[in-house]
């Protein structure tokens with residue numbers, strides 16, 4: 001898709017009309033950043049909105065337009081923007097100092113909250129991001145088992161680090177993406193999601209250090225995982241002395257206060273967290289079995305006669321993230337935040353499907369927990385939206401989207417006051433309310449009408 005292919009669109013014209021200041025900033029940004037961006041997921045043609053402030057479930061752009069927000073800080077904001085208690089905790093940590101170059105009580109409070117909530121968390125190690133957390137988890141698994149290979153699954157995302165970046169959105173044949181060493185990619189075996197027989201066959205060769213996956217499926221269930229498969233993976237990895245890693249960067253503290261592992265009753269050896277973990281600030285963690293995290297412990301490794309894994313990180317457990325994270329986790333542990341977001345998302349999926357049916361479009365809204373995905377049905381299959389079952393579709397079909405239609409859908413939603421992600425879909429927070437639901441469903445229906453009038457549907 002080129003910008004010129006959007007030039008005759010009334011949707012694009014309406015978007016431009018509404019967002020001149022964003023256009024101006026995007027023009028300047030093109031001189032500073034590749035594509036004018038600081039995160040691939042924010043890519044939108046002709047340009048994305050520039051946001052000035054946010055509150056609860058809403059944000060406002062530099063032209064003063066208000067949006068119901070389903071980006072939710074890339075999933076980090078289960079409690080919505082600027083939760084007052086989280087803000088207060090951040091402010092008091094800021095006043096005390098942002099970096100002590102020393103241990104501090106807040107990091108302990110933060111880790112203790114994680115340990116109370118997450119079943120597998122015998123020990124915790126903080127990092128600065130989810131990408132760093134998955135990198136460390138895989139290194140721990142390799143050191144613990146003495147094996148070199150990793151199993152990961154097509155479309156599952158674990159950040160942009162070399163070992164598991166290939167096969168997320170392309171290179172489903174396991175070949176390395178640009179810049180990744182072939183030798184590194186060869187050690188990471190890419191399998192089809194849900195192919196338990198293939199996992200069993202590869203594990204039987206005895207060279208696999210870790211199996212890593214998003215426990216409710218790629219992109220928060222866009223490509224769903226059958227919960228029975230988690231139990232099968234648990235059994236197989238235990239049998240073959242392979243470390244099972246749940247990447248709970250999205251599902252952690254969202255699916256339930258104890259993450260997907262608590263909700264689904266399958267306990268991994270290691271789990272990775274970020275996003276909600278740090279209450280809206282940067283932060284990540286690897287948590288899990290003490291005997292595995294002991295590889296980071298100075299004395300334990302001397303006792304075991306093993307070489308310790310070195311792990312530094314200037315901003316690991318920085319006090320402001322720790323304060324925000326500990327406060328957010330306390331709120332999540334003691335309120336119905338997860339259930340409220342889950343219930344809202346279920347109602348939203350239903351409302352979106354009613355809009356799809358009312359407009360006679362062969363799409364479907366689906367998802368689990370506090371996520372939603374729009375299936376754009378490139379294969380033009382007959383669909384009853386309310387009966388749509390994503391398990392009936394291969395990942396290639398679930399991930400296939402006509403780029404121009406999705407772009408126009410996102411722009412139309414912005415014109416109608418709602419910001420969704422490029423999946424297309426989004427995550428819901430506990431701050432979304434009945435009014436947001438009505439606005440979103442109405443905006444979606446209007447957007448479908450706009451797409452139809454341009455001959456896109």
Ligand SMILES: Cc1ncc(COP(=O)(O)O)c(C=O)c1O
Pocket residue numbers: 074129130131132134157158159160214247248249250274275284
């Ligand atoms: C499942 C999953 N793992 C890892 C990451 C990487 O986390 P970060 O963006 O904090 O590096 C993400 C980010 O979206 C994610 O969704």
